[in-house]
Amino acid sequence: MSIAAFFTIALLATSPEAKDIDAFVRKAMDRVAVTPGLSVAVVKGPDVVMTAGYGVADVSQGDAVDADTGFYIASATKAFTALSIAAMAERGELALDAPLETWTGKSPLPADVAASTSLNDLLSHRSGLKNEPIAFRAAYSGVHTPRLMSALLAETRRSQPSGTFRYTNTGYNLATTLIEDRFGRGWRAMVDKAVLVPAGMTHTTSRIDQARRTMRVAVGHTPGPDGRMVPSPLQKTDATMQSAGGLVSTARDMARWLEVQLNDGVVDGHRVFPPGLVASTHRSLVAQQTTFGPYVRNGYGLGWQIGRYGDEVLIHHFGNFAGSRAHVSFMPQRGLGVAVMANEDAVAGELVDLVADYVYDRFAGRADIETHYDAELAALVARRDKRLKGLAVSRAERAARPWSLRAPTRTYTGAYENPAMGRIDVVEHDGRLVVKAGALASAAEAAADPESVRVELIPLTGQIVRFEAPGKLLYDGQTYVRR
Known part of the structure; x- marks a missing residue:
């Protein structure tokens, strides 16, 4: 048995809550049956309740997931990027609420945009701006250089009134492109120096190509032609890891991240961020009124959704991309946080949310927890079957279409x-x-x-x-x- 596996089991053995969570995850993985691998971190106040891994990182290889397996966390990256920029503001290098023109200097960004937009606007999705070339190149094609991205700032347009919430990657891509232009500091270096190193997150990285050579990294999965999970044809590379969605992390490292959030910059009993800095990213900067599954969302801060689960305030951010899914959340009043990551998202991606909900309800002492979650699992299995059937029908219909190109x-x-x-x-x-x-x-x-x-x-x-x-x-x- 590896040291990592022994440590995970030792954590589980010390807590009745962790034992119940472990039993639920095993049952859920067995019943849902399409999620190849999953990892969990649970933190209560300054204490790590559990870190654990389940299933396999890659169905074609069969390597077991443990607490040190890396998972792509997609848009949950935004909270790391935002904290690194907030740290720049804390040091007086720039101002979050000032017009961009006050610190960017000469820039291809249209002058009217630079005069009417702040970093707070960009990072809270209230800028009303769009820039399709930068967003597409950063997250999808991967064809870009710092000089090219700088030139493409000129393509920025206003697509809706400033102050209106609209969730996109664009604000983060614009913010980090402008910062690299002005300070010569890429987003990777910013996040490394300002966030990952102080937090001691030694197995969290934006360099996924290197990570695959030095640690086990879970592969994103999608349903193949027969409905069984296969590695997704689209996997992240260094070129498509970007400031709005570009980190790989482990359950053990995400436990440290949750500690940082719950304890305002204190981890392992040591202050690693200035007082108030982390907490400042949790304050809502723009209103919204939406729901996502069981979660109500009424605001957005710096890289965090602000909302509720039941009667409790839930600060959270999720992420998904081409076969990867992440749930990161915490309840500040209860001092409880959860991170769940999986390498499947299209058929039963809600499993990560269901595991997190179980954790919160288990700690709250929900009386009907087993009955409730049996019903939730049954509903998820029904949705799984409906989605798989829909994919099969769609594929069959497409295969029957006549070829529509007239020429050779x-x-x-x-x-x-x-x-x-x-x-x-x-x-x-x-x-x-x-x-x-x-x-x-x-x-x-x-x-x-x-x-x-x-x-x-x-x-x-x-x-x-x-x-x-x-x-x-x-x-x-x-x-x-x-x-």
Whole structure:
């Protein structure tokens, strides 16, 4: 038995709550049956209640998940990025609530945007701005350089009134691009120095390619043609790890992150962040009125959703991407926090939320907890079956469609470019069209419209590529011209 495995078991053995949580997770994994691997961290005040791993990191390899297995946490990264920027403000390097123009200097960002937008606006999703080229390149194609991203700041537009909440990656991408322009400091270096090193999170990193060489990293999974889980065709690389969603972490490290949040910058009994800095990121900066499953959301701070679970304030952030799902949350009044990470999200992604809910209800002493969660698991299994059936039906319907391209396949091949969005390559492979955009690639299927094909550059999400003569294609509202 490894030291890590023994440590996890030792933690479980000391707490009746942890024993019950462990039993529930095992039961849930068995009943849901489509989640390859899952990890859990639970913290109460200054104490780690449990860190544990379940299942496998990769169905094709069978390596067991433990408390030191890395999982991609997707948009839960935003809280780390926001804290690193808040730390810059604490040091007096910039002001969170001042117009961007006061510290950015000469920038390609449109002058009216720089004069009317602050970092608080960007980080709380209230800026009303959009910049599709930067967001697409950072998270999906991976084709970018600091100089190119700086130039693309000029593509920033206002899509809705300032002050209105609209959740996107754009604000974080813009903020860190501007900071790198002004200070020569990339977001990775910022998060490393200002957050990960002080917190002692030695197994959390934005460098996923290196992480795969030095530690076990869970692979994102999606349903294959027969419905069984297989590694997702789209996996994160260093080039697509970005400030709005770009960290890999472990259950053991996420326990430290929860300690930092619950104890205002104190971990292992030592103050590692200035008093009030961490707490400042928990204050709502913009109102919203939405629900996400059992959670009510009424605000957003710096990298955190502000809301409630039942009658309790719940500060939280979730994340998902192409077969990975993360839940990070804490109840400040109860001093209780949970992180759950899984390597499947499309069929039963809510399992991570269900595990977290069980933790909160177990500590609250819910009387009907077993009956309630048996019913919740049954409902999740029913949704799983419905989703798998829907995928099978959709695949069969698409396979029956007639091919809608009139000319020979080679007629459509070539490199198509959009000055802002980048390049799409259409190639022929074994008689089929394949569409590529940087890190993204998908075989083309028949589409319903003439001179069009359907692709899944993002797994399980259909997109249409329409060929327009002469030598043009339309993808996601953008026109690309063949070179």
